[in-house]
Amino acid sequence: MTTTPTNLALDLGRSLVEPALRDAVRHCLCPELARVTAYHHGWTDxxxxxxxxxxxxxxxxxxxxxxxxxxxxxxxxxxxxxVAVELVHNFSLLHDDIMDGDTVRRGRATAWTVFGAPQAILGGDALLAAATTVLLDTRRVGAASATRSLIAATQRMISGQAADMDFEQRDDVTVAECLRMAGDKTGALLACACALGAELVGGDVALVQRLAAFGEHIGLAFQLVDDLLGIWGDPEHTGKETGADIRARKKSLPVVAALNAAQSDELHALYHGPEPFTEADVRRITDLVERGGGRDWAQEEAARMTAAAEECLAGAGIADAVHGEFRDVAALILGRRS
Structure with missing residues (x-):
């Protein structure tokens, strides 16, 4: 993606979607859970x-x-x-904050720390149910098909999260498994977002498939870039310490690539050892991941995914203005740089 991202699509999205999003929360959720989710969205204290x-x-x-x-x-x-895809996204965020023990999101205390984990879990559940209600209530020609696609994407996202958690307990994760996990956890909902509007209005099946493939590739590229930044990113831009993902022993894509390619046993012994990492360990592991080809592979794979996304979009046969805005939003998604 070589274009400079603009905010045109995001500005239009905010002006059209936020009022409808607030209405969906207000009308589809009971007052107690509407309060939790309104806080989570940043609309209320x-x-x-x-x-x-x-x-x-x-x-x-x-x-x-x-x-x-x-x-x-x-x-x-x-x-x-x-609205539906954003409700699902926030369902996942409410639950992720609890699973990860995160206490801050967007500069505020996370919902579960304010209202308790049970209320935050129920709030996420309610948002997921509301998402299907919003789609089915439209009575659009593609409402049923779009709802099935959203549910399938949600199931994939949950499966990816489960796999990610399982990887924490394993020392034999393959690159193929890690790519599949990233595709499910990150790519599935982005793919759905890129196609759901077209599917809802009864767009051509081939167009819907092309747009979904574009989103899938962008999702994988984003995860690869994010994983690179989790190790080598500038703290001033990422908000995290350099090597943060190493400290957390994450099975991120560069790490898994290096673990599967490394000829030395040192990286395996260090990364899978029982002791907490010292700062010297973090520096050594970071160096070993790079020497093992993890950084180069992830950068090349991100470029390959971005090129594949471009190819999908080019073949979709859409208007130049829409094509350009898709590319701009994708460039914004991928715009975090180390």
Whole structure:
């Protein structure tokens, strides 16, 4: 992606989607859980008073709106798809914060630390149910098909999360397994977002498939870039210490690639050892991952995925303006640089 990202698609997404997103939370959730999720989205404080919290960028909704436009409909026609995919995304964030023990999101205390884990879990569950309600209530020609696609993407995302957790207990994870996990955990919902608006309005099947493939490749490229930054990223840009993923012993893609390619037993012994890492260990492991080809492989794979995404989009036969905005949003997704 060589274009400079703009905010046009994101700005349009925010103006169209956020009011509908608030309506969905208000009308589909009981008051207790609406309060939890409104706080999570940054709309209110813990007491339910309006707040100026910083919400997400609404990248996935922007992609859903673009996919409706790709099918020659208006962005407004894609709003239910955009809302649905954002509800699923936030379902996953509420649960992820609990599983990871994260106490801060977007500069505020995470919902589970404020309302308790049970309420946050139920809030996530309620958002997932609301997502299907929003799609089915549209009565659009593609409502049933779009709902099935969203559920399938959600199932893949959950499967990817389960695999990621399983990897923490294993020392024999293969590159193929790690790529499949990343595709499920990160690529599935992005693929769904890129196609859901078109599917909802009854777009051509071949177009829907092309857009989904574009999103899948962008999702994998994003995960590869994110994993590179988790080891070699500049803390001023990432907000994390250099080598943060090494300290956490994550089975990230560069690490798994190096572990599977390394000729020396040193990387295996260090990474799978029982003792906490010292700073010297982190530096040595980082060096071994690079020497083992993990960094180069991840960079090359990210470039390959980005090129594959470009090819999918080029073959979709969509209007130049929409094509350009898809590329701009993708460039924004991939724009974190070390």
């Amino acid at each position: 813990a007491a339910g008073r309006p707040a100026e919290g910083r919400g997400g960028k609404l990248v996935r909704p922007a992609l859903a709106l673009l996919s409706a436009r790709a099918a020659s409909f208006t962005a407004a026609d894609g709003v239910p798809a955009a």
